[in-house]
Amino acid sequence: MEEDSRRGRSLELSGSAGVVDEMDFFAKAEKERARPASATDHGVPHLGLKKEDPAAVNIGFQLFPETLERDHPTVQQQSPPDEDNDAKRVVEAMQAELARTNEENRRLKNMLSDATNNYNALHVHLIRLMQQRNLSDGNTQFHEVTSEADERREEGDEEGGAVVPLQFIDLRPASVVDEESHSITDEGTRRRRSSSPADQPPSKSSEQEHEASTRKARVSVRARSSAPMIGDGCHWRKYGQKMAKGNPCPRAYYRCTMAAGCPVRKQVQRCAEDRSVLITNYEGTHNHPLPPAAMAMASTTSAAAAMLLSGSTSSSEGVTNPSNPLARAIMPSSSGVVTVSASAPFPTVTLDLTRTSGPLPASSSTRVFGQPPHNQSKPQSVADTVSVATAAMVADPNFTAALAAAISSMMGRKGDGGTHQTSDSK
DNA sequence: CGCTTTTGACCCGCGC
């Protein structure tokens, strides 16, 4: 009976969930409850951003103060103190300067978070639009979408506030989407242990089965980090650990505990050759709002997947073209290498942050390969591999640059140093 | 106290 109840629960979860897909990523959600730039108006170009209540703004990215301060050299006074007064004054001056810098830093941080949130919302929206487009009439021009997105940006921010209420994109292939079937009999449905066959017989419609085969996209993140696990804004409970066969490093299994029935699972494993590389595999769909920090990655990856999936309809060309707005949209936030492949039963998005170079992300490249899981017109061949050197960030230099900088800096230092906090590891 | 981690047992799909 236990197992039965469990099964029921899992079912309930997937069913209750709006059925969305996504995954989270790092960024520890540290509540910087600090007072935001109070009266001071963000002297930054507002990209149609709306700043909501400061308290809500908390982002994971932490740009280090050092950087900023370096930029903004504080008052240096080499001359030895002739008098105590002088010295004091100097100190005071420095303190003041410091305070100011801090303040500015904070402001920037907040702004960044705002931008991120907004961006995420927009991002998601864009993706959704894309999918709809692709759905309605297969391959359309992306231009329209682009313009729409732009408009959206100017006005859009309803969701841009704090903890983005809006869920994630469901990147299920069109075939599944159009049929908005609700309860997803997840593969997790299969439960074992003991036997209480008294339960209802598994009556699966063929469609459901089909969907099951489609499964959800999986996301794997490769990042350099010596920490046991990268914090991604969610709480995870470890439920297992196994030794990989040809690999001395064990693999750990986690489950999301942020919400009662979050079916999201993830497995963390260390790369065999390069111990400094941590491979995190996400799978499943959160049924609760994610912290903004997590959202960034989530939307990015799912966006990538969506692009692949939907783009496949109109042949890979659409995806290949660097001018593809979607491609551009995806790149900015992930200054790494995104690899999407749908060869497996389920599409897989791979975010590679291994070679995250410090400076600006002009070097991001997207690699897409794979085919739609089920596409009658196309052969299931291994898939063509397309490489796109994305001339990313064309849109908003300011915004994008800031975001990129924040991310790269975060990863550069923290990741390498092996300090990727484990917000949840406790 | 409520939570997470630990850890051996167990389930299950798959190839032989």
Added chain:
DNA sequence: GCGCGGGTCAAAAGCG
């Protein structure tokens, strides 16, 4: 049918 290997469970141990 059997063995294997990946994945999961759950009881007990830890921890703040």
